[in-house]
Amino acid sequence: MSFAENCEEAILNGNVELAEKLANKAIKENIDINIAIDAFSLAIRKAGDLFEEGEFFLPELMRSAEAMKVAMAIFEPVLMEGKEDRFLGKVVIGTIEGDIHDIGKTLVAAIMSAEGFEIFDLGADVPVDKFIDKAEEVGADLICISALLTTTMVGQKRLIDNLKQRNIRDKYKVLIGGAPVSRKWVEEIGADGSAENAVSAVKLARRLLEK
Numbered sequence: 001m002s003f004a005e006n007c008e009e010a011i012l013n014g015n016v017e018l019a020e021k022l023a024n025k026a027i028k029e030n031i032d033i034n035i036a037i038d039a040f041s042l043a044i045r046k047a048g049d050l051f052e053e054g055e056f057f058l059p060e061l062m063r064s065a066e067a068m069k070v071a072m073a074i075f076e077p078v079l080m081e082g083k084e085d086r087f088l089g090k091v092v093i094g095t096i097e098g099d100i101h102d103i104g105k106t107l108v109a110a111i112m113s114a115e116g117f118e119i120f121d122l123g124a125d126v127p128v129d130k131f132i133d134k135a136e137e138v139g140a141d142l143i144c145i146s147a148l149l150t151t152t153m154v155g156q157k158r159l160i161d162n163l164k165q166r167n168i169r170d171k172y173k174v175l176i177g178g179a180p181v182s183r184k185w186v187e188e189i190g191a192d193g194s195a196e197n198a199v200s201a202v203k204l205a206r207r208l209l210e211k
């Protein structure tokens with residue numbers, strides 16, 4: 001079986017030990033870390049598809065997520081090892097209120113940190129005001145809002161609307177992300193951009209702040 005097939009097996013079976021073993025193997029054998037993370041990400045999305053199709057129930061999805069989190073926790077310090085010795089800006093990041101999906105957000109935060117951004121990670125289920133208050137407190141350059149549910153995406157819009165109401169919209173670049181986010185949604189709510197994965201998120205953040 002290929003590495004990707006093994007990852008799929010570990011995630012779909014919610015096999016924490018195998019996920020852990022594969023993540024360590026990837027590091028030991030110098031497999032490109034982004035390729036390894038992609039393999040795990042594809043597998044967890046497959047678990048989501050099975051859930052949507054009624055083949056998986058919530059406990060199974062939760063076990064898959066647990067295996068995914070264990071693997072990502074092994075990659076995180078390795079991502080940080082290559083941390084660039086530079087300061088690109090301050091980033092407030094979190095998953096919007098009502099939403100507990102934090103795997104993707106944490107990956108974006110880790111890669112941004114390794115690239116040289118200073119990260120203020122508020123975690124998951126974060127109220128709109130908390131994002132804004134933190135950004136004001138630390139003098140952030142960028143606010144990053146993750147949402148994985150179609151029902152919680154509206155929080156991304158609410159955050160931008162609140163910035164406008166407080167007359168501070170122009171102080172921050174706002175990036176949004178998460179599986180349901182589309183280009184159309186970015187335009188509709190007036191965000192500064194979105195990215196499909198953590199690596200593109202960092203590239204976009206750099207481009208926006210260089211301007």
Ligand code: B12
Binds near residue numbers: 045065144145148175
């Ligand atoms: C894992 C998972 C869970 C885990 C979450 C564990 C955790 N701590 O995160 C658990 C089991 C707890 C869970 C719960 C639920 N889930 Co869920 N879950 C998923 C699943 C399978 C994978 C998400 C994931 O981790 N992906 C891997 C990461 C690496 O990818 P990512 O999150 O997309 O992030 C990448 C990019 O999007 C981007 N990105 C992410 N954030 C940001 C932010 C910025 C600023 C930028 C630029 C980029 C960016 O970069 C990231 C890294 O590459 C998805 C399926 C899917 N296709 O997304 C369903 C999914 C999101 N869940 C779904 C549902 C319905 C639920 C529940 C409501 C189920 C229930 N009945 O209770 C609950 C919601 C609880 C809540 N209130 O939040 C649905 C949502 C459907 C919808 N249309 O809204 C999905 C799509 C599954 C499905 N196909 O039905 N879930």
